Amino acid sequence: QSVVTQPPSASETPGQRVTISCSGSNFNIQTTPISWYQRLPGAAPKLLIYNNNQRPSGVPDRFSGSKSDTAASLAISGLQSEDEADYFCAVWDDSLKGVVFGGGTKLSVL
Amino acid sequence: QVQLQESGPGLVKPSQTLSLTCTVSGDSISSGYYYWSWIRQPAGRGLEWIGRIFTYGTTNYNSSLKSRVAISLDTSNNQFSLNLSSVTAADTAVYYCARGNSGYHYGYSYFYMDVWGKGTTITVSS
Numbered sequence: 391q392s393v394v395t396q397p398p399s400a401s402e403t404p405g406q407r408v409t410i411s412c413s414g415s416n417f418n419i420q421t422t423p424i425s426w427y428q429r430l431p432g433a434a435p436k437l438l439i440y441n442n443n444q445r446p447s448g449v450p451d452r453f454s455g456s457k458s459d460t461a462a463s464l465a466i467s468g469l470q471s472e473d474e475a476d477y478f479c480a481v482w483d484d485s486l487k488g489v490v491f492g493g494g495t496k497l498s499v500l
Numbered sequence: 501q502v503q504l505q506e507s508g509p510g511l512v513k514p515s516q517t518l519s520l521t522c523t524v525s526g527d528s529i530s531s532g533y534y535y536w537s538w539i540r541q542p543a544g545r546g547l548e549w550i551g552r553i554f555t556y557g558t559t560n561y562n563s564s565l566k567s568r569v570a571i572s573l574d575t576s577n578n579q580f581s582l583n584l585s586s587v588t589a590a591d592t593a594v595y596y597c598a599r600g601n602s603g604y605h606y607g608y609s610y611f612y613m614d615v616w617g618k619g620t621t622i623t624v625s626s
Binding site for chain 1: 537539545546547548549551552560561562563596598601605608609610611612613614616617618619
C-alpha cells in the first residue's frame with residue numbers, strides 16, 4: 391500500500407469540474423510541496439503542477455492545485471475529452487528520504 | 501528545449517543486472533542544479549521512484565531498492581545511467597528517466613520532475 395493514497399478512478403462529463411485527492415501524512419504532504427503529473431495513454435508523464443499550486447508554462451489554467459494539512463487536491467475545470475488520462479501526485483517523504491507517488495487516479499471523461 | 505531519451509536492452513534474464521542509459525539533449529547535464537532521476541511503472545501499477553543523482557554526484561535511492569541500485573553520471577556523453585542488480589520478474593516495468601528540480605519554497609524543501617523521457621519497456625524473463 392502506497393504511503394500516499396489517491397482514489398483509483400474518477401469520472402465526470404465534459405465541461406464540468408473534477409477534483410482528484412491525494413492523502414498523505416506529516417512526513418510528506420504536510421511538510422513538503424507536492425507535484426502533480428498527467429500521463430496520457432501511451433505517453434510519458436507530464437508535469438502539471440509543482441510546489442502545490444504552480445503551473446509550468448504551457449499548462450492551461452483549467453488545472454489548479456491546492457493543499458491543506460496532510461491532503462492535496464488537483465482540480466480540473468472545463469473538462470475536455472483530451473483530459474482523459476492517469477493523474478499522479480508525488481511528494482518528498484522526510485521519513486523515507488525519497489520521493490513517493492500516489493497510486494494514480496484514472497480519469498474518465500464521459 | 502531539453503529532451504531525455506532512455507535506452508536499454510528490452511529483455512533481461514533473472515538474476516542479471518539491468519543497465520539503462522538516459523541521453524540528455526538540449527542542455528549540458530553538468531550545468532545547473534538538477535537531480536537526474538529514474539522512475540518505473542510496472543504494468544497495472546503506479547509509478548515508483550527509483551532514485552536520483554545530483555549534478556555534482558550525490559545520490560538518493562528508494563530504500564526498498566537501495567541494496568540493488570546504482571545511478572551514475574557520464575558527463576562526457578551527457579548521459580546518466582541506472583544499474584539494477586539481481587533482477588526478478590518483479591522488476592519488469594516501463595522505466596523513465598527525468599530531470600528533477602529541488603530548492604526551497606516558503607521554507608520547505610521541494611522536489612519535482614519537469615522533463616521526462618518517453619520510457620523504455622524492460623522485461624525480466626528467461
